[in-house]
Amino acid sequence: MKKFLLASILICGVGFTKAQPVLKQNEDIIISTGTKSTDLIYKVNKSDGRLYQVYLGSKLGSVADITQFKASGHLAYATFGTDNLFEPAIRMTHNDGNPSLELKYVSHNIEKPSEDITITAILLRDPEYPVDVTIYIKSYIQEDVIEQWTEIVQKEANPVTIYNYASSMLNFDANKYWLTQFHGDWAKEMKMQENELTSGIKILDSKLGTHAHMYQTPVFFLSLNEKSDETNGELIAGTLGWSGNFQFLFEVDEKGSLRVISGINPFASEYIVQPGKSFKTPSFIFTYSNHGKGLASRNLHHWAANYGIMDGKGTRLTLLNNWETTYFNFNEPKLVSLLNDTKKMGLDLFLLDDGWFANKYPRNDDRAGLGDWQENKAKLPHGLGYLVKEADSVGVKFGIWIEPEMVNPKSELYENHPDWILKLPNRPENYFRNQLVLDLTNPKVQEFVFNVVDGMLTKYQGIAFIKWDCNRMMTNGYSVYLKDKQSQLYVDYVNNLYSILERLRQKYPHFPMMLCSGGGGRVDYGALRYFTEFWASDDTDPLERVYIQWGYSYFFPAFAVCNHITSWGKQSLKFRTDVAMMGKMGYDLKVNELTENELKFSQEAIANYKRLSDIIWHGDLYRLISPYDENRAVLTYVSNSKTKAVLFAYTLNSRFRESFLPVKLQGLDPAGKYNVKEINTFPGEKPSADNGTYTGDYLMKIGLNIGTGAPLTSTILEISE
Ligand code: DGJ
Numbered sequence: 190m191k192k193f194l195l196a197s198i199l200i201c202g203v204g205f206t207k208a209q210p211v212l213k214q215n216e217d218i219i220i221s222t223g224t225k226s227t228d229l230i231y232k233v234n235k236s237d238g239r240l241y242q243v244y245l246g247s248k249l250g251s252v253a254d255i256t257q258f259k260a261s262g263h264l265a266y267a268t269f270g271t272d273n274l275f276e277p278a279i280r281m282t283h284n285d286g287n288p289s290l291e292l293k294y295v296s297h298n299i300e301k302p303s304e305d306i307t308i309t310a311i312l313l314r315d316p317e318y319p320v321d322v323t324i325y326i327k328s329y330i331q332e333d334v335i336e337q338w339t340e341i342v343q344k345e346a347n348p349v350t351i352y353n354y355a356s357s358m359l360n361f362d363a364n365k366y367w368l369t370q371f372h373g374d375w376a377k378e379m380k381m382q383e384n385e386l387t388s389g390i391k392i393l394d395s396k397l398g399t400h401a402h403m404y405q406t407p408v409f410f411l412s413l414n415e416k417s418d419e420t421n422g423e424l425i426a427g428t429l430g431w432s433g434n435f436q437f438l439f440e441v442d443e444k445g446s447l448r449v450i451s452g453i454n455p456f457a458s459e460y461i462v463q464p465g466k467s468f469k470t471p472s473f474i475f476t477y478s479n480h481g482k483g484l485a486s487r488n489l490h491h492w493a494a495n496y497g498i499m500d501g502k503g504t505r506l507t508l509l510n511n512w513e514t515t516y517f518n519f520n521e522p523k524l525v526s527l528l529n530d531t532k533k534m535g536l537d538l539f540l541l542d543d544g545w546f547a548n549k550y551p552r553n554d555d556r557a558g559l560g561d562w563q564e565n566k567a568k569l570p571h572g573l574g575y576l577v578k579e580a581d582s583v584g585v586k587f588g589i590w591i592e593p594e595m596v597n598p599k600s601e602l603y604e605n606h607p608d609w610i611l612k613l614p615n616r617p618e619n620y621f622r623n624q625l626v627l628d629l630t631n632p633k634v635q636e637f638v639f640n641v642v643d644g645m646l647t648k649y650q651g652i653a654f655i656k657w658d659c660n661r662m663m664t665n666g667y668s669v670y671l672k673d674k675q676s677q678l679y680v681d682y683v684n685n686l687y688s689i690l691e692r693l694r695q696k697y698p699h700f701p702m703m704l705c706s707g708g709g710g711r712v713d714y715g716a717l718r719y720f721t722e723f724w725a726s727d728d729t730d731p732l733e734r735v736y737i738q739w740g741y742s743y744f745f746p747a748f749a750v751c752n753h754i755t756s757w758g759k760q761s762l763k764f765r766t767d768v769a770m771m772g773k774m775g776y777d778l779k780v781n782e783l784t785e786n787e788l789k790f791s792q793e794a795i796a797n798y799k800r801l802s803d804i805i806w807h808g809d810l811y812r813l814i815s816p817y818d819e820n821r822a823v824l825t826y827v828s829n830s831k832t833k834a835v836l837f838a839y840t841l842n843s844r845f846r847e848s849f850l851p852v853k854l855q856g857l858d859p860a861g862k863y864n865v866k867e868i869n870t871f872p873g874e875k876p877s878a879d880n881g882t883y884t885g886d887y888l889m890k891i892g893l894n895i896g897t898g899a900p901l902t903s904t905i906l907e908i909s910e
Pocket of ligand 1: 512542543590658660705706707708724726727
């Protein structure tokens with residue numbers, strides 16, 4: 190171990206702004222980044238000039254502790270081709286064919302764009318080739334969230350190819366590592382699995398281009414030493430802000446150290462960087478918690494509300510969607526009656542789903558019309574304008590469904606622009622849901638997609654909401670436009686989708702938009718910068734939804750998770766309603782078939798929801814009992830002032846006479862006196878929980894008896910100080 194001289198250390202961290210030291214001989218440089226509770230510390234080793242990660246964990250007591258680091262640590266961004274024996278974060282071939290990269294520290298810079306944010310940029314350079322890699326660490330101090338990305342700039346005489354270009358590489362030294370992943374399929378999103386990592390490599394990834402939920406969502410927990418639960422354990426929660434192929438790679442080496450490499454999936458994605466140009470990776474976003482998964486989720490929720498999701502602090506619209514009630518089969522009078530139902534229920538907006546467009550090949554099922562975004566004259570003889578006006582006169586807002594990245598072969602768009610579509614030469618077209626993907630790398634297609642949205646919003650200024658769908662994964666991966674750069678397709682597609690969304694956001698900065706991909710097929714913080722919410726799953730059976738919504742709640746705040754009350758499942762309307770109310774509530778139900786009691790119950794539930802939605806959307810989530818542990822699920826949202834809380838309890842498939850222990854609450858003020866009142870009871874039904882007044886201490890130490898224990902029943906409690 191090398192001798193470490195205090196005199197030869199430069200420490201640069203938060204508070205040391207604009208530090209730009211150049212490494213001198215005999216100097217170690219410590220670069221300290223982090224948030225209010227987390228330190229992420231790097232060191233430049235004087236002997237080799239490389240950058241190492243020396244610490245990631247809870248805040249160290251003092252700067253003096255930082256100077257105690259004696260070992261080199263682990264490489265901060267491992268390269269390929271010199272002496273690294275493990276998976277690299279970056280791999281490239283120089284313009285002379287040299288397949289190796291060496292990165293040495295040059296300088297670093299710390300900016301503080303706001304009280305809450307610090308951006309540390311560490312510049313590394315190959316000593317022999319003009320290739321710069323800058324590692325960015327953006328710390329959100331109060332939220333305890335860190336965002337990492339890199340930028341690769343090359344100034345060689347000719348183009349170079351990059352094969353691996355991770356957003357982040359993190360190193361851990363723990364006795365054991367527990368990885369929690371969220372697997373699934375269409376209508377089966379966010380299935381949680383936890384396993385111990387063993388020696389070697391474990392990869393979580395998607396190669397589907399879009400529609401990642403046919404495999405898995407880009408999120409994970411990594412628990413250190415022991416499995417963590419809601420309140421105990423050391424872990425990171427990680428996610429990639431990228432709406433395409435991603436990869437999280439976990440490699441446990443021969444010494445038991447773990448390297449986590451996160452970023453765009455290198456699979457079939459080598460990228461050519463032209464001289465003088467740069468390549469910027471998407472962000473890896475993570476939070477460190479030493480108090481279990483509950484704190485990690487709350488950190489991410491706060492970050493999402495403040496920075497990660499469009500209008501995260503704003504309100505959301507309750508709505509009636511027609512998809513599950515009409516599918517493609519509707520006409521103007523039917524839609525007008527649904528506008529009236531929206532009003533009758535007390536909802537804010539009516540959302541017209543798929544099937545309203547295309548004439549030569551009418552969109553009467555999913556086999557035709559996609560791409561031809563003109564109102565279907567048979568179904569809507571007076572056009573969208575008429576419906577927008579009708580909605581206005583009824584007193585509700587009007588929203589609309591689109592799927593602008595896709596095309597049916599049976600469409601005018603397909604006939605007129607075959608070169609705008611991804612398809613392989615000399616191969617039959619491969620269909621999924623009878624459709625193909627448009628080539629978003631082509632500027633003409635970008636313009637078309639922008640105009641689908643902009644054209645509609647300009648023509649019908651009363652449109653108040655968009656559901657943006659994307660119903661297939663990417664196969665047929667060939668772009669006429671990209672010519673000899675086919676391996677850039679997966680990356681360029683996503684970046685160009687973001688450019689279109691960026692352009693739309695310049696023009697319509699606060700317009701509410703739901704992100705949808707055949708359910709939750711494209712849920713990530715790359716896209717959510719442009720969307721106010723997402724459609725969580727096409728599976729709306731409330732028993733399944735408890736698990737699906739539970740899964741999303743680990744990484745995404747309640748205001749973003751759209752839950753609709755539908756006719757799926759055989760559960761009572763109360764159970765369906767109570768399940769939807771734990772997130773962003775909506776309806777996809779035949780209102781005209783509700784009984785008088787059901788209608789009354791629904792109207793009251795919507796009024797309750799509107800009264801409590803600020804706590805549900807912007808309060809702190811405490812998951813109290815997991816459906817993965819018991820035959821019930823219980824969670825609360827507690828207002829920031831701790832004066833109000835809402836508790837949701839769902840009894841699932843309980844056994845005959847199964848009994849449950851009292852539920853101990855969390856997050857309340859122990860000294861506060863809280864009035865507990867059951868709400869959302871169905872007309873004629875008795876309350877099923879301990880109504881009364883209790884101290885916060887009692888509620889958190891002794892707890893409440895909630896629910897009857899009968900299968901598929903639910904309870905909502907309003908708790909007020
Ligand atoms: C898939 C979505 O998830 C559904 O909600 C619905 O909008 C259909 N597409 C329409 O085609």
